[in-house]
Amino acid sequence: PAGEQAGPDLLARRFATLGSHSPLFYEKPLELVSGSGVWLTDAQGRTYLDGYNNVPHVGHANPVVADAINAQLRTINLHTRYLNSRVVEYAEALLATFGGDLQRLFLTNSGSEANELALRIARQHTGHTGVLVSDFSYHGNTTSLAELTTGLTVREPLGAHVRPLRIPDATGTAGTEAEGRLLEQALAEVDAAIASLQEAGHGVSAFLYDPLFSTEGLLQPPAGYIEGVAARVRAAGGLVIADEVQSGFGRIGTSMWGHQMYGTSPDLVTLGKPMGNGHPVGGVVTTADLLDEFGRHNMYFNTFAGSPVSSAAGLAVLQVMEQEDLMAQAQSLGGYIAGRLRAIAAGSFLVGAARGRGLFFGLDIVEPDGSGRPAPGLTKTLIEDMRERGVLISRIGRDDNVLKMRPPLVFTREHADLLLEQLQQALSGLGR
Numbered sequence: 001p002a003g004e005q006a007g008p009d010l011l012a013r014r015f016a017t018l019g020s021h022s023p024l025f026y027e028k029p030l031e032l033v034s035g036s037g038v039w040l041t042d043a044q045g046r047t048y049l050d051g052y053n054n055v056p057h058v059g060h061a062n063p064v065v066a067d068a069i070n071a072q073l074r075t076i077n078l079h080t081r082y083l084n085s086r087v088v089e090y091a092e093a094l095l096a097t098f099g100g101d102l103q104r105l106f107l108t109n110s111g112s113e114a115n116e117l118a119l120r121i122a123r124q125h126t127g128h129t130g131v132l133v134s135d136f137s138y139h140g141n142t143t144s145l146a147e148l149t150t151g152l153t154v155r156e157p158l159g160a161h162v163r164p165l166r167i168p169d170a171t172g173t174a175g176t177e178a179e180g181r182l183l184e185q186a187l188a189e190v191d192a193a194i195a196s197l198q199e200a201g202h203g204v205s206a207f208l209y210d211p212l213f214s215t216e217g218l219l220q221p222p223a224g225y226i227e228g229v230a231a232r233v234r235a236a237g238g239l240v241i242a243d244e245v246q247s248g249f250g251r252i253g254t255s256m257w258g259h260q261m262y263g264t265s266p267d268l269v270t271l272g273k274p275m276g277n278g279h280p281v282g283g284v285v286t287t288a289d290l291l292d293e294f295g296r297h298n299m300y301f302n303t304f305a306g307s308p309v310s311s312a313a314g315l316a317v318l319q320v321m322e323q324e325d326l327m328a329q330a331q332s333l334g335g336y337i338a339g340r341l342r343a344i345a346a347g348s349f350l351v352g353a354a355r356g357r358g359l360f361f362g363l364d365i366v367e368p369d370g371s372g373r374p375a376p377g378l379t380k381t382l383i384e385d386m387r388e389r390g391v392l393i394s395r396i397g398r399d400d401n402v403l404k405m406r407p408p409l410v411f412t413r414e415h416a417d418l419l420l421e422q423l424q425q426a427l428s429g430l431g432r
């Protein structure tokens, strides 16, 4: 708006009001003023290709979503204790994308609320409190999720009822003996964690995992790992929760939900980020039995969650995904990008493994001395350089050295070529 200060003044005003600790990307924070599809424009009028944001799933400022929200807001918006057809229509459309017994939905306003609720349901059902998570994960910002946050910089002490698991990474070992050994060791660690929870009297309520292991740096567990953990957790009376906040909504290309790449179905699936294309919507999808059991013992009320406006946003996202066949696009374009990333990895001393699935991909950046050691400093330099080149990406992983590329699903081949071309130049620009 007119009169608003850009640049350093805005930053100072932000610090003066919101504090200097809420994280901002980049050495010189980027002030963005508008977006369209996969493009973003900054306060100086420069445009950037968005290779990072998954919330604007069907594109920044998508007109179908904007019109649906606007029309609903001008008609009626309600809290959840009145009947309204839009909400039911959305629940039906969303549940139709799930298979098997996953046919009930709780709506929330965020991924954190969804995970918080899923953990409550698991505690209620099992009578246990113990939780297994990966040892470098993020599932949200509530107190009980902070107690099981093992990744990122914000750390509360781990809860006594939490056991972190080191997720084995089998990237590059598919079908080998090494993969088999990794699996065996990792499942022995799961057995030990479960035994420790039981000895301490916590029991096992849930295994909570992100099917893509995104925060962890897009790890690829050995074949049979998720199935093995799920079987052990269930044998101990626990439930399996798939956190699909990052991996869901067709992101992986081959299926709508990330957990569908494994041979076991979770008991609870949590949703967020892309669900309303930026309008805050989240959810927990579960079975009729678990929903009914929870409902018998608890009144779950959530003022804003699943309002007609949120439901209109969610419906519009599903509608655009279908009309534009975005999941198929994620699969074919993802395959193309994966091939090119493997070629980049093979041709650069700075790149280790190429990672990812569908339209979520990563590259390990390593020291150029052939040691394979992670190079977080170089990774940061690359991301800053990519921004100067007009492409937004980020980084993840235990060692902060995995380039994170996870664009809106409306990314096309032309956008991918531009990103890859700039990435290749940025890598050569590092002079090695």
Ligand code: PMP
Pocket: 109, 110, 111, 112, 113, 115, 138, 139, 140, 141, 210, 243, 245, 246, 272, 273
């Ligand atoms: N789960 C995962 C895997 C996430 O990436 C995030 C957000 N980064 C959350 C949960 C929390 O979602 P929200 O910020 O909407 O509460």
